[in-house]
Amino acid sequence: MPSYEAVIGLEVHVQARTESKMFCSCANRFGAEPNTLVCPVCMGYPGVLPTPNREAIRKIVTAGLMCSCDIQKKSKFDRKSYFYPDMPKNYQLTQYDMPFCLNGKVHISGVGFSGEPLPDKDIRLTRIHMEEDVAKLTHFGTHSGVDFNRAGVPLMEIVSEPDMRSPDEAYAYLTSLKQIIQYADISDCDMEKGQMRCDVNISLRERGAEKFGTKVELKNLNSFRAVHRAISYEIQRQILVLNDGGVIEQETRGWNDDSGESYTMRGKENAHDYRYFPEPDLLPVIFTDEDIENFKRNLPELPEARRARFVKDFEITPYDAQVLTQEKPCAEYFEAAASKSKAPKLVANWIIAELMRELAESGKDFTNCPLSPENLAEMVDLIHNGTINGKIGKTVFAEMYATNKKPADIIKEKGLVQVSDEGAILKFVEEAIAANPTQVQQYKDGRKNVVQFFVGQVMKASRGKANPQTVLKLLTEKLDA
Ligand code: ADP
Ligand code: ZN
Ligand code: MG
Numbered sequence: 236m237p238s239y240e241a242v243i244g245l246e247v248h249v250q251a252r253t254e255s256k257m258f259c260s261c262a263n264r265f266g267a268e269p270n271t272l273v274c275p276v277c278m279g280y281p282g283v284l285p286t287p288n289r290e291a292i293r294k295i296v297t298a299g300l301m302c303s304c305d306i307q308k309k310s311k312f313d314r315k316s317y318f319y320p321d322m323p324k325n326y327q328l329t330q331y332d333m334p335f336c337l338n339g340k341v342h343i344s345g346v347g348f349s350g351e352p353l354p355d356k357d358i359r360l361t362r363i364h365m366e367e368d369v370a371k372l373t374h375f376g377t378h379s380g381v382d383f384n385r386a387g388v389p390l391m392e393i394v395s396e397p398d399m400r401s402p403d404e405a406y407a408y409l410t411s412l413k414q415i416i417q418y419a420d421i422s423d424c425d426m427e428k429g430q431m432r433c434d435v436n437i438s439l440r441e442r443g444a445e446k447f448g449t450k451v452e453l454k455n456l457n458s459f460r461a462v463h464r465a466i467s468y469e470i471q472r473q474i475l476v477l478n479d480g481g482v483i484e485q486e487t488r489g490w491n492d493d494s495g496e497s498y499t500m501r502g503k504e505n506a507h508d509y510r511y512f513p514e515p516d517l518l519p520v521i522f523t524d525e526d527i528e529n530f531k532r533n534l535p536e537l538p539e540a541r542r543a544r545f546v547k548d549f550e551i552t553p554y555d556a557q558v559l560t561q562e563k564p565c566a567e568y569f570e571a572a573a574s575k576s577k578a579p580k581l582v583a584n585w586i587i588a589e590l591m592r593e594l595a596e597s598g599k600d601f602t603n604c605p606l607s608p609e610n611l612a613e614m615v616d617l618i619h620n621g622t623i624n625g626k627i628g629k630t631v632f633a634e635m636y637a638t639n640k641k642p643a644d645i646i647k648e649k650g651l652v653q654v655s656d657e658g659a660i661l662k663f664v665e666e667a668i669a670a671n672p673t674q675v676q677q678y679k680d681g682r683k684n685v686v687q688f689f690v691g692q693v694m695k696a697s698r699g700k701a702n703p704q705t706v707l708k709l710l711t712e713k714l715d716a
Contacts (some may be wrong), residue, residue: 236478239439241470242447244397247412248390248432249422250368251294255704257367258285258328260316263389265428269382277367277387279324284516291389292335292520294421295365296530298391299336301415301537302360306527308424310335312514313367317507320381321369329392334364335520341395341411342539345557347403349462358408359396366390371429397436397447402466402482408435409459410561414538417563426458433462438483439473449483453497455490465490469497514537539620540689549579558587559613564592564601572608578619585615585632587661593636606636614642623653655702657709660693663701664709667692678714686710 254265257447259276275282299306313331339360345354353357368388373380393412399405413431424431433456438448452468456462468490473483476532488497536544542556545566560566569586573579588612594600614635618628622644634645646652654660668675678685686707691705 238442239470239474239477240442240444241400241466242397242438242440242450243399243401243466244450244617245393245395245399245405245408246434246436247393247395249298249393249407249416249424250430251291251389252420252422252430253290253294253389255288257288257291257365257389257497261387265430267384269362269380269384272384273386278383279386282285285328285514287517287520288389291365293530294389294419295335295363295391296522296527297419297534297619298416298421299363299392299582300530300534300632301338301419302339302393302412303342304336304339304360304363306336306522306530307333308522308524308527309333309519311519312432312517313511314514315366316510320379321372321386327366327368327369327516328477330364333519334362336363337361339363341408341415341565343407343411345407347401347689348459349403351403353403353407355437356398358398358404361390361394361396363393366392397450402463402470406459406463411538414561414563418538418541419535432456434565435462435466437466437469437473439470439477446570449485451483452487453487453490453502454487457492458535461490461492464492464495465497472497485716494715520715533574538563538566543567545573545682549573549582549583551580555583555587559583562601568601568604568608572612575609576612576615576619581615581619585611589629589632590636605639606632607639610635610639610642616645617642621653621655621673621702623651624699624701624703626694627651627653630699651700653702654697654700655705657705660697660701660705661709663693663696664689664706664713666696667710668713675714686714689714 255261256277257261259274261272261274261277264272276285295304310330310333312328313632314326316326318325340357341360342357343353344355345349345353368385368390369493370386371382373382399408416422416424422430426432435453436450437453440446440448451469451473453465456465469488476483485503487500489500490497538560542553543559545551545556545559546553548557558571569583572583572586576582590604590606594604597604612671614628614631617623618625623631630649630651631642631645634640635642671689671692673686674685689710690703690706693701693710694703697710
């Protein structure tokens with residue numbers, strides 16, 4: 236049997252977060268009562284005129300620049316004709332042959348979703364164009380409801396080249412893209428609210444072959460995990476067809492995440508002819524060099540650049556930097572804490588090991604974290620300078636998380652200051668040695684790691700407050716004497 240390689244290209248839709256819709260002044264807001272954020276323009280009444288939203292255009296250009304696209308000096312809007320209840324005008328305003336952004340790229344690297352290393356590579360973008368979102372249909376038994384609140388919301392479509400070769404690469408591409416868009420404040424990319432949606436194109440070819448195979452388009456993918464599963468499933472399905480002597484039909488398939496299977500939605504013969512033509516009610520959009528320079532000047536830092544900066548400035552590992560920059564609010568939290576602390580590496584450890592777990596357990600995230608970065612930095616510094624040890628740090632941390640009191644106050648209130656005074660610790664050391672003759676003998680017989688047992692005893696006796704380094708030093712002195 237021949238060995239196959241998957242070829243994958245993604246079409247990602249992202250709603251821009253704006254005050255108002257793309258071509259009217261209705262609010263762009265999720266979750267309102269159906270059909271309360273509507274007007275004659277977004278309901279598609281005859282005779283109305285669209286007015287483009289500058290902020291939405293600024294956001295799509297920003298997305299393009301963040302992905303190294305060429306911003307087009309002249310672009311225009313087109314009508315895409317189709318007949319379906321989600322679009323009463325019977326055409327959608329979109330961009331056909333002259334989109335805002337062409338030829339970008341998104342870099343992927345690191346470790347993939349399944350734990351395997353990823354190739355270090357760029358996924359090329361074909362284009363990013365703008366269109367209006369359409370109404371949302373909800374089906375109830377024999378009836379369907381149409382909600383026009385979503386109709387006319389600014390939507391960008393980001394089309395990749397068929398550059399991905401595995402489910403992990405597609406997952407990594409989506410993760411990078413989402414990060415870039417979140418970093419640039421373009422959208423929150425909440426898939427559950429439909430702010431980010433993704434179609435997958437996938438074909439197989441024999442390993443080593445140049446020519447692409449026939450592609451299948453997968454729709455209804457509601458999470459990155461579903462994308463990963465659907466691609467894995469589709470690769471296997473296509474391999475079975477090919478190995479059976481069959482051919483892959485060009486078609487659109489849906490994904491059922493509950494059953495974990497894809498199913499035929501429509502074949503090639505039902506492909507649409509959209510009869511695109513230029514929108515007569517909107518002027519082409521012209522950018523001067525100066526306009527584009529202005530957009531560039533206001534660009535935020537790319538997540539990748541921020542990762543590199545964290546590694547350099549705060550001396551954390553590339554892996555920790557990857558974890559900390561995954562979500563922009565987390566990166567900002569870390570940066571706020573790390574830049575106030577004398578031990579930024581320790582700050583990274585506390586965020587990754589403790590804070591992320593606490594947040595997950597209490598159903599919170601870095602946008603509503605009850606513990607301020609200042610207080611975390613202060614606590615880390617108290618550990619760093621030996622005022623408290625790491626174990627006491629956990630007690631202080633839990634209290635800070637619950638109350639956001641200043642760590643110094645918690646330590647004072649609870650009497651948690653670390654004891655480094657040798658005289659005080661010596662007393663505990665001598666007591667521990669006197670109380671455990673068997674372990675003393677074991678130590679003298681050469682089982683040197685028994686010393687850890689004694690450290691434990693002394694820490695317990697000091698109620699966790701003894702400085703562990705001092706304890707170890709005094710214990711070894713006494714036991715070796
Ligand atoms: P269509 O004409 O069906 O719209 P496009 O060429 O515009 O197809 O590509 C749509 C998407 O499908 C792009 O993301 C592209 O990368 C991807 N694609 C194109 N050809 C293939 C293929 N043979 N296998 C996998 N993906 C493909
Ligand atoms: Zn409207
Ligand atoms: Mg196409």
